Amino acid sequence: MSFQRLRGTKDIFGSEADLFQHIDSTARQVFHLFGFEELRTPIFEEKKLFTRALGAETDVVQKEMYEFLDRSKTEVALRPEGTAGVVRAYLENNLDKTKGHCKFYYTGPMFRSERPQAGRLRQFHQIGVEELGTDSPYADAEIIHCLTFFLERCGAGGFQLKINNLGTLEERGKFEKILYAFFKPHEKSLCEDCQKRLSKNIFRVLDCKLESCRKVIQISPVISDSLSPESRDHFSRVCESLEKMGVSYRLAPHLVRGLDYYTKTVFEISHPDLGAQDALAAGGRYDGLVETFGGPRTGAVGFAVGVERLVLCISKMKEAVAWQDCVFIATLGEAAFQKGFELLSKLRGEDVPCVMDFQSKSLKSQMRAADKAKSRIVIILGDEELQEQKFVLKDMQTGAQEKCALTEIVPTLRRRFAC
Numbered sequence: 001m002s003f004q005r006l007r008g009t010k011d012i013f014g015s016e017a018d019l020f021q022h023i024d025s026t027a028r029q030v031f032h033l034f035g036f037e038e039l040r041t042p043i044f045e046e047k048k049l050f051t052r053a054l055g056a057e058t059d060v061v062q063k064e065m066y067e068f069l070d071r072s073k074t075e076v077a078l079r080p081e082g083t084a085g086v087v088r089a090y091l092e093n094n095l096d097k098t099k100g101h102c103k104f105y106y107t108g109p110m111f112r113s114e115r116p117q118a119g120r121l122r123q124f125h126q127i128g129v130e131e132l133g134t135d136s137p138y139a140d141a142e143i144i145h146c147l148t149f150f151l152e153r154c155g156a157g158g159f160q161l162k163i164n165n166l167g168t169l170e171e172r173g174k175f176e177k178i179l180y181a182f183f184k185p186h187e188k189s190l191c192e193d194c195q196k197r198l199s200k201n202i203f204r205v206l207d208c209k210l211e212s213c214r215k216v217i218q219i220s221p222v223i224s225d226s227l228s229p230e231s232r233d234h235f236s237r238v239c240e241s242l243e244k245m246g247v248s249y250r251l252a253p254h255l256v257r258g259l260d261y262y263t264k265t266v267f268e269i270s271h272p273d274l275g276a277q278d279a280l281a282a283g284g285r286y287d288g289l290v291e292t293f294g295g296p297r298t299g300a301v302g303f304a305v306g307v308e309r310l311v312l313c314i315s316k317m318k319e320a321v322a323w324q325d326c327v328f329i330a331t332l333g334e335a336a337f338q339k340g341f342e343l344l345s346k347l348r349g350e351d352v353p354c355v356m357d358f359q360s361k362s363l364k365s366q367m368r369a370a371d372k373a374k375s376r377i378v379i380i381l382g383d384e385e386l387q388e389q390k391f392v393l394k395d396m397q398t399g400a401q402e403k404c405a406l407t408e409i410v411p412t413l414r415r416r417f418a419c
């Protein structure tokens with residue numbers, strides 16, 4: 001009997017797993033710099049948490065959630081995104097009362113039953129941040145800066161940031177009527193899905209990618225013309241702050257998001273290396289969500305990055321520098337083998353990562369194994385070296401070779417790896 005992984009899922013190993021680790025550690029460093037702390041929420045929650053938060057008419061809730069009845073007949077869903085769980089945790093742990101203002105980050109798998117393609121999976125990973133308990137436009141700007149800073153630190157420069165202002169929930173409600181009045185006479189020019197969206201979730205029409213719909217969307221009214229002075233002021237402060245922080249952006253007056261909770265600032269980052277699924281990260285303000293879950297009126301803003309998509313953006317760059325900070329011990333002859341084996345535990349005890357190939361006999365095949373393992377340093381030990389109490393150190397990156405004293409092995413390697 002043989003098994004295969006399910007469609008839209010992935011096994012992550014080798015250089016891809018290295019990139020996941022690189023992204024994860026960069027995220028932790030950057031989020032620490034910005035004052036965020038980690039929050040881990042369960043990967044499954046009550047289904048109605050997501051229906052309520054994301055909107056019953058969104059594609060995610062209508063078509064994409066992995067949902068089931070558990071053994072106690074509770075309706076459960078695998079989380080399709082992280083924001084809803086964070087807001088639940090904020091309220092359930094009384095953080096609204098004890099702390100008020102919280103800055104969280106999270107990493108982990110999310111689940112959406114979408115049609116799989118490059119960069120679109122059914123189990124994918126997100127890294128996200130959520131800041132709750134703030135109405136300040138500077139928080140929006142700081143969150144966006146945090147995102148662009150993180151992407152640059154990961155080595156995924158060259159992205160494009162688009163932003164828009166959706167106004168308050170009330171303003172959005174009024175604008176829906178204006179949109180309806182505009183789109184209704186154009187109904188026949190819209191695709192079948194958008195015709196349905198007209199009555200169910202008219203904002204989603206603005207997100208349609210079909211050329212025929214885009215033609216109508218391009219001439220549709222923009223929300224910024226219907227916003228209150230407060231909402232406009234909030235957004236202009238966000239834009240001014242981004243400029244001060246040197247974050248380049250493009251105003252996208254028709255930009256909407258696929259989830260219903262957004263208010264005021266929304267943003268999306270696309271990357272030219274991603275092809276059709278070019279959204280690398282997205283987020284915005286969601287001032288009504290805490291209240292929707294029974295809490296007090298609370299301003300909040302956040303973003304999430306798709307990790308698999310981020311890997312696609314940085315893998316090309318990383319391939320060239322895939323050497324690992326690891327020592328490969330290659331030996332010739334039984335005495336040298338025994339000495340090498342002894343060194344393994346000594347070096348590991350000193351926090352120097354090292355490996356040995358117990359199968360290969362010839363030096364040539366051991367060097368091939370070292371190259372395959374991408375070990376940056378190879379230590380070569382033979383009878384001659386043992387007699388001299390020395391070892392040969394080969395830097396695989398530069399090809400340079402030198403003889404060093406065995407008594408100095410730990411400081412020599414530490415200097416190489418700066419550990």
Ligand code: HAM
Nearest residue numbers: 081083120121124279280281282283284302303304306
């Ligand atoms: P989202 O736009 O639905 O937002 O997803 C954020 C990112 O997750 C996308 O830009 C994309 O990179 C990645 N992503 C989404 N679906 C898939 C998929 N099927 N396969 C691979 N990657 C995917 C949210 O989830 C919001 N919770 C973001 C947020 C946080 N807003 C406020 N706070």
